[in-house]
Amino acid sequence: MSDAIIGGKDRIAKRFAKLKEEGRAGLVTFITAGDPDPEASFEILKALPEAGADIIELGMPFTDPMADGPAIQEASNRALAAGMHMRKTLSLVRGFRDQDHETPIILMGYYNPIYIYGVAEFLEDARNAGVDGLIVVDLPPEEDAELCVPTVEKGLSFIRLTTPTSDDKRLPKLVQNTSGFVYYVSVAGVTGAGSASNDQIIEAMARLRRHTDLPIAVGFGIKTAEQAADVAKQADAAVVGSAIVSKIAESLDENGKATDKTASMVTGLVRELANGVRNARK
Amino acid sequence: MTSSSPTLNSYRALPDPDGHFGNFGGRFVAETLMPLILELEQAYKDAKSDPAFKKEMDYYLRHYVGRANPLYFAERLTEELGGAKIYFKREDLNHTGAHKINNCIGQILLAKRMGKTRIIAETGAGQHGVATATVCARFGLPCTVYMGSKDIERQSPNVFRMRLLGAEVKPVVSGSCSLKDAMNEALRDWVTNVEDTFYIIGTAAGPHPYPELVRDFQSVIGNEAKEQILEAEGRLPDQVIAAVGGGSNAIGLFHPFLDDKDVEVVGVEAAGHGIHTGKHAASLSAGKPGVLHGNRTYLLMDDDGQIKEADSISAGLDYPGIGPEHSWLKDIGRARYEPIGDKEALAAFKLCSELEGIIPALECSHAIAQVMKEAPKMGKDKIILMCLSGRGDKDIFTVAEALGVKL
Numbered sequence: 001m002s003d004a005i006i007g008g009k010d011r012i013a014k015r016f017a018k019l020k021e022e023g024r025a026g027l028v029t030f031i032t033a034g035d036p037d038p039e040a041s042f043e044i045l046k047a048l049p050e051a052g053a054d055i056i057e058l059g060m061p062f063t064d065p066m067a068d069g070p071a072i073q074e075a076s077n078r079a080l081a082a083g084m085h086m087r088k089t090l091s092l093v094r095g096f097r098d099q100d101h102e103t104p105i106i107l108m109g110y111y112n113p114i115y116i117y118g119v120a121e122f123l124e125d126a127r128n129a130g131v132d133g134l135i136v137v138d139l140p141p142e143e144d145a146e147l148c149v150p151t152v153e154k155g156l157s158f159i160r161l162t163t164p165t166s167d168d169k170r171l172p173k174l175v176q177n178t179s180g181f182v183y184y185v186s187v188a189g190v191t192g193a194g195s196a197s198n199d200q201i202i203e204a205m206a207r208l209r210r211h212t213d214l215p216i217a218v219g220f221g222i223k224t225a226e227q228a229a230d231v232a233k234q235a236d237a238a239v240v241g242s243a244i245v246s247k248i249a250e251s252l253d254e255n256g257k258a259t260d261k262t263a264s265m266v267t268g269l270v271r272e273l274a275n276g277v278r279n280a281r282k
Numbered sequence: 283m284t285s286s287s288p289t290l291n292s293y294r295a296l297p298d299p300d301g302h303f304g305n306f307g308g309r310f311v312a313e314t315l316m317p318l319i320l321e322l323e324q325a326y327k328d329a330k331s332d333p334a335f336k337k338e339m340d341y342y343l344r345h346y347v348g349r350a351n352p353l354y355f356a357e358r359l360t361e362e363l364g365g366a367k368i369y370f371k372r373e374d375l376n377h378t379g380a381h382k383i384n385n386c387i388g389q390i391l392l393a394k395r396m397g398k399t400r401i402i403a404e405t406g407a408g409q410h411g412v413a414t415a416t417v418c419a420r421f422g423l424p425c426t427v428y429m430g431s432k433d434i435e436r437q438s439p440n441v442f443r444m445r446l447l448g449a450e451v452k453p454v455v456s457g458s459c460s461l462k463d464a465m466n467e468a469l470r471d472w473v474t475n476v477e478d479t480f481y482i483i484g485t486a487a488g489p490h491p492y493p494e495l496v497r498d499f500q501s502v503i504g505n506e507a508k509e510q511i512l513e514a515e516g517r518l519p520d521q522v523i524a525a526v527g528g529g530s531n532a533i534g535l536f537h538p539f540l541d542d543k544d545v546e547v548v549g550v551e552a553a554g555h556g557i558h559t560g561k562h563a564a565s566l567s568a569g570k571p572g573v574l575h576g577n578r579t580y581l582l583m584d585d586d587g588q589i590k591e592a593d594s595i596s597a598g599l600d601y602p603g604i605g606p607e608h609s610w611l612k613d614i615g616r617a618r619y620e621p622i623g624d625k626e627a628l629a630a631f632k633l634c635s636e637l638e639g640i641i642p643a644l645e646c647s648h649a650i651a652q653v654m655k656e657a658p659k660m661g662k663d664k665i666i667l668m669c670l671s672g673r674g675d676k677d678i679f680t681v682a683e684a685l686g687v688k689l
Contacts, residue, residue: 063457063589064574066469067312073456085586111310112573116587138310138573142300163314165476170317188314189474 004101005094007131009157012104012180015055016215016236025232026054027277028217029270030108030241032075033058033092034084035248040258041079044248044266045096049103051267052274055217055237056096057135060089060109067137069192071242074249078256086113086122090129097130106159106180108135111147119147123154133157133180141173148177157181162208164188164200171211181215181236184208192242195221198230205234225276232280240273293540293616296607301490301577304613306606309489311576314473323491325396330498335391342387343502346420349384351375353510353667358637359653366520366660368653370640370670371507373531380643380672381503381531382413382484388499390417393480400475401425403482404468406433406461406527407598407645408440409672410484415449425449428467430460433597440676458591461527461601465575485528486605489576493605500534503669508538511667519667521546521656525649526619527563527599529608531671540616549608550652552594553621563592565604566612566619579606595624595684596644596677626651628684631674643672644680 019026029048034041048056061079065072093105107126114122114136126134134151141148141160148158157180165188166174175182184204186196196204201218208216218231219239231238247269251262296303309319329335343349352375356368373381393401401423405411411427418425427444431453434441444451457463465488472481486496504522511519522539524532526549539545554562562568565580572581574589582590582602592602611617630650635641642650649668657666674681682689 062587064462064466066466066575067314067473069470070456080588085588110573112581112583112589113587115573116583116585137312138576140309140311140313140316142309142316161313163312165314165317167317174313185314188476190470193474 005097005130007105007127007129008155009132009179011102011132012055012157015102015104016181019054019236024281025235025277026237027052027228027274028055028057028219028237028239029053029244030057030059030239031244031248032061032072032079033089034061034079034082035075035245036078036252036256036258036262037082038084038088038092040262042092042095043263045092046099047263047267048270049100051270052278053103053270055104055106057106057108057239057241058089058093060086060107060113062110062113065110067190069190069242071192071246071249075245086117090125093131094129104132105130106133106135107131109137111136111138114147119150123150123156127154127156131156133159135159135161135183137161141177144177152177152179159183161185164204168207168210171208175212175214178214181217182208182212183239184216184218184235185220186218187220189220191220193221195227201231201234225272228273229276229280232277238277244269294537296610297490297494301494303607303610305571306578306609307490307493308578309576310573310578311489312473314476318476319489321396325392326491326495329392329395335395338391339388343384347377347383347387348375349502350506353507353514355514356638359634360657362637363654363657365657365662366664366666367662368657369511369519369665369667371503371535371667373503373669373671374640374642374673378413378416379675380409380413381500381534381669382410383416384502384534385484385496385499385530386413386417386482388495389480389482390421390423393423394421396480398478398480399423400479401482402428402468402471402479403484404428404461404464405484406464406600407596408433408437408444408676409598411449411451412440412443412447414482414484415444415447418449419447426471427451428454428464428471430454430458430464432459433461436680437597437676438679460592460597462589462603484530486530486533486607487528487575487577487579487603493577493607496530497533497537497607500530501537503531503534504536504538507535507667511665515665518542518545519665520544520660521548521666523548523550523649523652523656523666524669525550525599525645525671526604526608527552527601527645528603529605531669533605533607535669536617547611547617548652548656549617549619550648551619551621552596552599552648553623554593554595556623557621561593562621563594563599563601564621565602566608567621569602571609574603577606579603579609595627595680596648598643598645599648620652622648622651628681630654631681640670641674642670643674644677646671
């Protein structure tokens with residue numbers, strides 16, 4: 001296997017180094033693997049870097065996404081209904097990686113499908129497919145022995161969510177086994193709900209900077225290019241998820257099937273968001 | 283991962299400080315909730331060692347819930363089955379008609395201690411929702427109950443009851459529209475309202491410390507029953523039996539008996555249309571260990587780790603998981619778990635109504651059906667103690683439909 005494909009934390013570090021060089025924040029885009037179907041999802045995935053995504057978060061579909069709002073719940077349901085499962089998610093990444101050796105891919109989701117796959121086998125297959133990091137919503141540091149430690153040992157990043165409830169007492173525990181970047185969930189709530197004010201983000205960034213030198217990506221509730229730009233002034237990256245998967249939902253025909261507009265509607269939004277992020281500090 | 287220790291001196295010493303029962307349990311929640319769960323754990327520790335908390339709890343259990351409830355000798359059922367003597371622990375005689383209120387009193391007193399001003403809950407059959415709405419009315423706290431739209435349809439009397447009590451009942455239309463989805467939605471509410479909200483979980487499942495604290499609050503069932511059977515028979519029962527959905531009435535009955543080695547412990551799962559049909563709620567008999575709703579436990583799922591929908595005539599058992607302590611008790615062999623299908627439960631429902639003048643809830647009708655299998659195999663000198671966890675008034679529409687009767 002070519003080293004150019006194998007996943008690892010280096011790809012994430014290189015991407016953030018490049019962003020620093022360019023003097024700008026990055027855009028992290030989220031889509032759910034297999035939404036609305038495996039083929040259309042692959043088309044969308046391939047088109048994301050060119051549209052301006054600096055890092056890609058790929059959702060692993062799950063029946064019970066407890067921390068997600070309606071938009072991402074529905075994306076998960078569409079993917080599962082179209083026959084998506086973990087092995088197909090990994091082959092989606094592999095297909096992407098054959099063409100793109102530089103854009104980091106982070107798998108995001110819930111623990112059960114990984115646990116059932118088998119942690120060691122999953123990490124091996126994910127790394128070989130070109131996955132660079134994991135975000136697993138229902139694994140707090142108290143459960144690090146489950147997946148976080150084996151992931152780090154495998155050379156992949158385990159990216160932690162920090163939240164408005166993460167105070168100075170808790171943050172050291174949150175950043176201790178993390179790598180790649182730190183994801184700041186800017187509002188207490190599910191994905192796609194309200195957004196935080198600029199002042200709240202500035203305050204949170206200052207708090208996080210006291211505890212980590214890793215890049216900080218800020219997400220939850222970012223829907224427009226303006227909001228993305230606001231975040232990009234403060235953070236190292238802005239994460240957009242629900243707005244993008246809502247665009248997928250909007251593009252479907254009356255039977256919920258992908259149309260010839262699906263990929264272009266998504267890339268259209270990603271271009272706008274990328275423009276916002278890229279021009280934020282000018 | 284912690285492994286279960288085979289050299290335990292007691293079956294009652296768990297969970298460990300991280301909330302593990304052997305390999306089960308744990309704290310698998312979103313980071314936003316972690317500080318809340320740690321805060322709850324601390325508050326519960328403090329409450330446990332505070333005599334004032336116990337005094338308050340005892341006061342409400344006695345004067346509001348109506349405890350102690352009787353341990354009743356089911357004489358005609360015993361005669362009919364011709365074997366072991368059958369005793370019912372009458373949780374159906376509690377205020378609100380089921381065991382759920384025991385736990386709700388405990389949790390709302392905790393919520394008050396913690397200064398929380400809003401309560402949320404999930405409910406399946408509506409019994410936990412009613413119990414939560416009841417204590418919220420009594421203590422003057424606003425209450426939101428999440429309930430699957432499918433359950434709202436089949437448990438309409440309880441929905442109206444909750445509304446009469448001043449609770450807001452929010453229908454959940456995601457997933458299978460039943461208990462697991464109601465729990466997802468309650469977790470989504472909690473993660474959004476972290477400052478003021480206390481989540482009263484209704485069963486002995488979820489992230490640590492819930493399985494422990496729900497068990498402790500429900501152990502009043504087993505503690506009373508133990509005293510009462512000693513008074514009635516001068517000895518412990520040979521077998522304790524209870525139905526398990528999430529498993530709160532069962533763990534409440536079982537826990538005080540776990541170190542009594544001669545007492546056989548039997549949990550009864552809902553086999554719905556039958557295990558072989560795939561349409562059931564028997565996570566211990568037909569599931570495997572996985573992670574959902576904050577804990578590792580036996581779950582119904584497919585090969586990809588996607589959670590399957592459960593199926594049972596009893597909305598209260600219609601859950602694809604089970605409390606983690608039951609998973610542990612199964613794996614170490616201290617308890618056995620048996621499946622009972624819809625039809626057997628219905629037959630037991632009828633038999634108990636006709637012979638004892640007690641209309642049981644469909645949940646514990648599953649336990650009665652198991653008693654109907656166990657008692658005839660046992661000698662007349664043997665004793666079975668079963669938890670009659672709730673009254674069946676809420677189920678009459680479901681039962682009428684199943685029997686083809688138009689009301």
